[in-house]
Amino acid sequence: MKIKRIFSLLMMFALIFSLAACGTQSSGSDTKQSATNAQSSADTTDSSNSSTGKKTIVVYFSGSGNTKRVAELVANETDAALFEIVPKNPYTEDDLNWRDENSRVQKEHNDTSLQNIELNSTSVPDWESYDTVLFGYPLWWREAAWPVNNFVKGNDFSGKTVIPFCTSTSDGIGDSGSKLAQMAGTGTWQEGMRFSEREEESAVKEWAQGIGLK
Numbered sequence: 001m002k003i004k005r006i007f008s009l010l011m012m013f014a015l016i017f018s019l020a021a022c023g024t025q026s027s028g029s030d031t032k033q034s035a036t037n038a039q040s041s042a043d044t045t046d047s048s049n050s051s052t053g054k055k056t057i058v059v060y061f062s063g064s065g066n067t068k069r070v071a072e073l074v075a076n077e078t079d080a081a082l083f084e085i086v087p088k089n090p091y092t093e094d095d096l097n098w099r100d101e102n103s104r105v106q107k108e109h110n111d112t113s114l115q116n117i118e119l120n121s122t123s124v125p126d127w128e129s130y131d132t133v134l135f136g137y138p139l140w141w142r143e144a145a146w147p148v149n150n151f152v153k154g155n156d157f158s159g160k161t162v163i164p165f166c167t168s169t170s171d172g173i174g175d176s177g178s179k180l181a182q183m184a185g186t187g188t189w190q191e192g193m194r195f196s197e198r199e200e201e202s203a204v205k206e207w208a209q210g211i212g213l214k
């Protein structure tokens with residue numbers, strides 16, 4: 001009788017121990033599960049929104065790659081989407097030779113009716129969802145390069161903060177940004193930033209971090 005009681009007591013202990021072990025294991029896997037969920041939602045947030053909850057896009061035109069490089073650095077630093085303004089008839093190196101009287105840019109500069117540049121697309125997927133537009137372009141004769149004009153005219157910037165930036169050899173951004181603001185007629189356009197042709201990566205990143213989008 002005594003042996004039977006000891007045996008059943010042992011069985012009870014064994015049962016209690018195995019249940020406790022199961023409990024620990026399942027709470028362990030729960031912890032892992034919620035960490036995985038936290039990770040995946042953070043990833044989604046990273047790809048579409050900054051941690052401020054604002055959604056940002058970098059829109060840019062680049063003839064010879066300098067503005068493209070800056071735009072990509074800025075987008076990376078602010079977790080922003082990127083949209084490149086691409087002319088239907090892209091500019092070749094010869095086209096961009098402003099020292100040549102007969103080059104495409106010289107002809108377009110001298111005859112403003114030639115500055116109506118047809119673009120591959122002016123519509124940005126999900127445009128309405130962006131709060132902030134960082135708008136990049138090279139300076140051409142101290143103005144925003146005219147291939148951006150049809151993008152600016154063709155989009156509604158209402159409710160958006162627009163921050164222009166440009167690259168140039170030596171000139172400052174001047175009034176190129178406020179002229180684009182006038183052209184757009186909508187949006188809250190802020191004072192812009194000028195970068196040199198081969199601006200230090202650290203300077204671009206510092207500016208991007210400073211505009212408070214991250």
Ligand SMILES: Cc1cc2nc3c(=O)[nH]c(=O)nc-3n(C[C@H](O)[C@H](O)[C@H](O)COP(=O)(O)O)c2cc1C
Pocket residue numbers: 061062063064065066067068096097098105137138139140141142143167168169170171172196197
């Ligand atoms: C047609 C043309 C006009 C330019 N005019 C100016 C200018 O007025 N002032 C300036 O500092 N740089 C001027 N530049 C230099 C460009 O702004 C500079 O090289 C810029 O970084 C080019 O950017 P991208 O490589 O994105 O096209 C001009 C370049 C070109 C091709």
